[in-house]
Amino acid sequence: MRPFTYTRAATPAEAIGSAARIIAGGTNLLDLMKHQVETPDRLCDVNHVGLDRVERDGDGLRIGALVRNSDLAADDAVRTDWPLLSRAILAGASGQIRNRATTGGNLMQRTRCYYFYDIDAPCNKREPGSGCAAIGGRTRLHAILGASDQCIATYPGDMAVALSALDATVEVEGPEGRREIAATAFHRLPGTTPERDTELRPGEMILSVRLPAPLGGRQIYRKVRDRRSYAFALVSVAAAVGMKDGRMETVRLAFGSVAAKPWRAIEAEAMLAGQAPSADLFDRAADVVLAGAQGYGDNDFKIPLLRRTMRAVLAEATQETM
Numbered sequence: 001m002r003p004f005t006y007t008r009a010a011t012p013a014e015a016i017g018s019a020a021r022i023i024a025g026g027t028n029l030l031d032l033m034k035h036q037v038e039t040p041d042r043l044c045d046v047n048h049v050g051l052d053r054v055e056r057d058g059d060g061l062r063i064g065a066l067v068r069n070s071d072l073a074a075d076d077a078v079r080t081d082w083p084l085l086s087r088a089i090l091a092g093a094s095g096q097i098r099n100r101a102t103t104g105g106n107l108m109q110r111t112r113c114y115y116f117y118d119i120d121a122p123c124n125k126r127e128p129g130s131g132c133a134a135i136g137g138r139t140r141l142h143a144i145l146g147a148s149d150q151c152i153a154t155y156p157g158d159m160a161v162a163l164s165a166l167d168a169t170v171e172v173e174g175p176e177g178r179r180e181i182a183a184t185a186f187h188r189l190p191g192t193t194p195e196r197d198t199e200l201r202p203g204e205m206i207l208s209v210r211l212p213a214p215l216g217g218r219q220i221y222r223k224v225r226d227r228r229s230y231a232f233a234l235v236s237v238a239a240a241v242g243m244k245d246g247r248m249e250t251v252r253l254a255f256g257s258v259a260a261k262p263w264r265a266i267e268a269e270a271m272l273a274g275q276a277p278s279a280d281l282f283d284r285a286a287d288v289v290l291a292g293a294q295g296y297g298d299n300d301f302k303i304p305l306l307r308r309t310m311r312a313v314l315a316e317a318t319q320e321t322m
């Protein structure tokens with residue numbers, strides 16, 4: 001690890017003014033620093049700035065950036081009215097990590113591409129212009145949607161997939177003031193600038209995440225992975241489906257670990273809404289999601305896996321209960 005200075009902020013303004021790298025739970029940043037993937041020379045600890053409460057916000061909810069993943073998943077309002085979020089968080093990491101990890105840090109966690117962590121490998125995300133060792137290399141965890149010839153990494157988190165399906169917004173503040181970014185637009189596709197994971201500008205800090213009014217319906221987060229726990233998703237599906245008179249009235253669908261951002265399936269949602277559920281319809285909606293999907297060898301299996309997982313989740317979400 002390289003030397004760095006450490007300061008502790010007492011307020012968000014102090015953290016923003018410090019122009020130092022923010023450290024929250026440290027569960028991702030410290031790993032990256034130990035591997036020398038990231039070498040910040042100044043750290044600002046934000047664990048004492050407040051922003052650690054979940055509060056009602058009109059019909060919605062405001063979640064402070066420092067709320068721990070465990071506390072958010074266990075929050076009564078979240079469990080009752082936004083169960084998708086609770087389920088997605090509980091599918092991630094381990095109890096110990098969730099006790100430490102924060103809402104802001106979770107959104108900002110970096111890819112798990114093996115070559116990103118190997119400082120001897122070429123990686124455009126870590127070192128722009130150096131190449132991409134994953135293309136033609138090991139790709140089991142990599143993207144099938146929205147990749148570019150510069151980078152095929154995925155965003156690996158679970159919580160953000162639910163936030164995307166739930167139409168959350170991310171409130172941020174920086175030297176130029178405060179603004180809101182839709183969760184669906186927070187993470188970026190790589191294009192020609194894979195080093196930029198998100199729309200956060202230099203010096204900006206996440207203050208909170210806001211959830212709009214509850215969607216209701218049946219909410220399912222299904223995570224397919226190599227182990228039952230303590231593993232990142234190969235493919236995940238976040239779904240919220242409300243039924244009326246045997247038809248799907250509201251449909252929200254987002255996919256995780258298939259692209260550099262949670263993949264919200266707006267077109268497929270529109271195709272499903274208002275229709276009676278059927279295997280054939282689910283298949284056609286999967287065709288829409290997978291239009292343009294591309295495998296890179298080891299990860300070819302993700303294309304049929306996404307289709308099967310989507311079909312199974314929609315079948316469960318639309319099943320009539322007695």
Ligand SMILES: Cc1cc2nc3c(=O)[nH]c(=O)nc-3n(C[C@H](O)[C@H](O)[C@H](O)COP(=O)(O)OP(=O)(O)OC[C@H]3O[C@@H](n4cnc5c(N)ncnc54)[C@H](O)[C@@H]3O)c2cc1C
Pocket residue numbers: 021022023024025026027028029030046065091092093094097100101102103104105106107108109156157158159204205206207230231232233
């Ligand atoms: C073994 C292991 C398994 C894991 N498995 C999963 C999993 O299955 N699913 C999953 O989703 N995650 C998983 N994780 C990732 C874990 O969820 C993240 O490490 C954690 O959420 C990061 O939060 P943190 O507060 O510790 O962030 P930190 O490590 O403190 O920071 C991470 C990044 O966020 C930035 N940051 C932090 N707070 C803010 C803020 N308020 N504003 C702006 N920037 C900020 C930091 O500067 C840094 O760049 C796993 C991690 C480990 C170590």
Ligand code: SF4
Pocket residue numbers: 111113114115116122123124125126131132133134135150151152153194
């Ligand atoms: S996929 Fe992206 S993160 Fe992985 S080696 Fe290529 S450029 Fe780096």
